[in-house]
Amino acid sequence: MEKRVNEKIAEIIQSIRPEIKFDSAQDTELFGVLDSLDIILLVEEIEKQLGVCIDADQIAPENFASLHKLEAFVKSKSQ
Amino acid sequence: MNLCFERAKITGIQLIVPSREISFDSEMAAYSFNPQQSAKLKQVMGYDRRRVVEDGVTSSDLAIAGFRVLSESGQLDLRSLDALIVVTQTPDYLMPGTSYLIHDKLGLRQDMLCLDINQGCAGFIVGLTTAFSLLNQQNFKRVALVNVDVVSRLVAEGDRNSRPIIGDAAAITIVESDARAEPVYGNLKVDGTRWDALMIPAGGMKIRPSPETAIHTTDPNGNSRALDNLIMKGDAVFNFVMQEVPPMIEALMHESKFVLSNVDNFLFHQPNPFMLKKLASKLGVRLEKMPIDLVRKYGNSSGVTIPAVLCTEFDASYFEQPKWVCMAGFGVGLTWGSLLMQLGNLSFVNVLEI
Numbered sequence: 001m002e003k004r005v006n007e008k009i010a011e012i013i014q015s016i017r018p019e020i021k022f023d024s025a026q027d028t029e030l031f032g033v034l035d036s037l038d039i040i041l042l043v044e045e046i047e048k049q050l051g052v053c054i055d056a057d058q059i060a061p062e063n064f065a066s067l068h069k070l071e072a073f074v075k076s077k078s079q
Numbered sequence: 080m081n082l083c084f085e086r087a088k089i090t091g092i093q094l095i096v097p098s099r100e101i102s103f104d105s106e107m108a109a110y111s112f113n114p115q116q117s118a119k120l121k122q123v124m125g126y127d128r129r130r131v132v133e134d135g136v137t138s139s140d141l142a143i144a145g146f147r148v149l150s151e152s153g154q155l156d157l158r159s160l161d162a163l164i165v166v167t168q169t170p171d172y173l174m175p176g177t178s179y180l181i182h183d184k185l186g187l188r189q190d191m192l193c194l195d196i197n198q199g200c201a202g203f204i205v206g207l208t209t210a211f212s213l214l215n216q217q218n219f220k221r222v223a224l225v226n227v228d229v230v231s232r233l234v235a236e237g238d239r240n241s242r243p244i245i246g247d248a249a250a251i252t253i254v255e256s257d258a259r260a261e262p263v264y265g266n267l268k269v270d271g272t273r274w275d276a277l278m279i280p281a282g283g284m285k286i287r288p289s290p291e292t293a294i295h296t297t298d299p300n301g302n303s304r305a306l307d308n309l310i311m312k313g314d315a316v317f318n319f320v321m322q323e324v325p326p327m328i329e330a331l332m333h334e335s336k337f338v339l340s341n342v343d344n345f346l347f348h349q350p351n352p353f354m355l356k357k358l359a360s361k362l363g364v365r366l367e368k369m370p371i372d373l374v375r376k377y378g379n380s381s382g383v384t385i386p387a388v389l390c391t392e393f394d395a396s397y398f399e400q401p402k403w404v405c406m407a408g409f410g411v412g413l414t415w416g417s418l419l420m421q422l423g424n425l426s427f428v429n430v431l432e433i
Contacts, residue, residue: 016116035300036313037120037240040353044123056321056357 005050005078006071012045013067028067039064052077081334082265084211088257089420091154091427094390095145095227095249096130096377098432103127103243110239111301120243124351129246129378131231137171138227139180141249144433146185146223154427155223155253157185162192162213162222166202166382168411169229170195173283181225192219199277200348200410202226202382203250204418207406208265210254224252226382230309233279235295237303240313244351246378250386253426261401263420264335266327270413276315277411281306316410320354323415324407325361331405331417342419343402344393345369348409349384382408389422390430398425 010022013030016038022028034042042064043054052074063073103126107117120126132141142165149155165178172180176195181187192213198205206224213219227249234242281292292306304310324347332339345364347355355371358364370392373384380387385406401423409415 033299035240036317037124038300039314039317040123040351041116041119044119044353053360056325056354056361059321059357060318 005075008049009046009071009074010067012042012049015045016041022067029065030067030070031061031065034064046074050074050078080267081330082208082267084208084214084263084265086256086258086260087211087214087263088255088260089207089252089422089425090255091149091253091425092386092389093145093149093251093427093429093431094383094387095141095251095431095433096387097132097136097141097247099131099133100128101131106243109236110243112239123353124244125372125374126243127375129231129244129374130248130380131245131378132229132247134232136229138165138167138169138229138249139171139177139184141229141247141433142177142181142225142227142251143184145249145251145431146181148429148431149251149427150185154429158188159221160187160191160223161219162194162210163187163225164194164196164206164209164222165225165227166196166198166206167225167227168197168199168279168381169227169233177227178225198411198414199228199381200350200384201408201412201414201416203252203348203385204265204267204406204408204416205414206382207252207254207418208267208416211263214254214256220256222254224254226250226252226386228381228383230381233307233309235302235304235308237295237297238308240300240302241309241311244374244379245309246374246380248377248380248383248387250383250390252386261421263418264331264337265416265418266331266334267416268323268327268414273315273319273413276312276319276413277309279307279309316413317354319413319415320350320409321357324358324409327415327417328362328405328407331419335419337403337419339363341403342405343368344404345407346385346388346404347407349373349379349388351379381410390428393428395428398423398428
């Protein structure tokens with residue numbers, strides 16, 4: 001499940017911004033890389049593909065600052 | 080700041096939109112989106128059709144055309160106006176204010192007030208609270224509020240964040256004193272520390288327009304703009320709306336002792352369908368009560384979107400029976416404001432295409 005969420009999120013981000021390179025050994029910064037349009041598309045796809053509902057006030061830098069933070073946030077929503 | 084107004088109501092609203100329509104499909108090539116992204120943005124963000132003025136058309140042109148139709152059709156006696164408030168970010172001149180140009184062309188009375196306010200997406204709320212405040216003075220009985228913007232003229236062609244959704248429009252709202260009117264409850268907030276989240280850097284006294292201010296640069300996200308253009312920090316504005324609007328509406332309900340489920344309609348500024356859906360979900364408001372799709376047909380016309388929703392999303396007969404509506408505007412300043420009021424028995428609810 002955990003692997004599926006991580007892979008799915010990376011896959012979604014790649015479909016939105018193909019130029020972002022992921023390094024499995026370390027976290028990938030998303031803050032300042034994704035713009036507001038990217039974030040909107042990301043939220044829409046995460047909700048659609050992973051079946052979670054993200055509240056308005058949760059679309060905030062603390063949850064979208066990096067790949068690891070986003071993964072942890074989505075997993076907390078899935079539980 | 081919590082507000083309450085007595086003896087004040089809206090008696091008519093007219094929307095004025097340019098007949099020139101531009102489709103996202105026709106200008107997609109100008110932006111750095113791949114076809115898959117474009118299709119998603121069309122669906123999620125409402126990038127579709129927008130109304131924009133022809134080159135050279137100004138804010139006063141839209142407003143004057145609207146007033147003339149109201150006057151010629153007998154729906155408004157222009158000589159009865161005690162005040163004219165114009166809310167715009169796109170004045171015809173730095174000075175004088177656009178209200179004076181409208182005053183001239185319409186031949187309005189001398190014993191009245193003309194007032195210009197520089198506001199954008201919260202401009203309908205700010206304009207109405209100003210109009211309602213004037214009505215506390217007994218010689219102000221009828222006030223015309225004009226919200227108008229032609230921001231399309233200041234958005235760069237390569238600005239993929241803003242240009243696909245920017246529309247031009249004007250709205251004329253007539254506000255009158257009425258001893259029988261239900262109270263109007265309001266809430267206004269400002270955070271000047273975030274003034275640069277939405278701005279046009281050049282053109283005022285700080286940075287005069289010059290060949291240098293017309294030079295375009297491209298940001299890491301692919302937006303190409305000059306200092307002469309609208310610059311929106313999309314992330315900052317997005318976070319601001321998501322964080323500030325829901326508590327503002329909750330505070331308005333608390334102060335007015337009104338129950339959210341008793342509100343007939345939520346008429347919010349229309350940045351895009353995604354943000355509005357999220358706000359509705361957070362507030363627990365059903366989408367049947369909150370129009371979210373204005374931008375797909377007309378674009379985002381700043382302070383005009385709330386009256387535009389009123390004029391385009393409801394049948395003319397809808398407000399024959401008074402309805403409680405909750406309106407909210409949010410944007411430049413940063414400013415956010417809301418009003419809870421009864422709307423009904425309107426003399427006119429028109430859409431004029433010019």
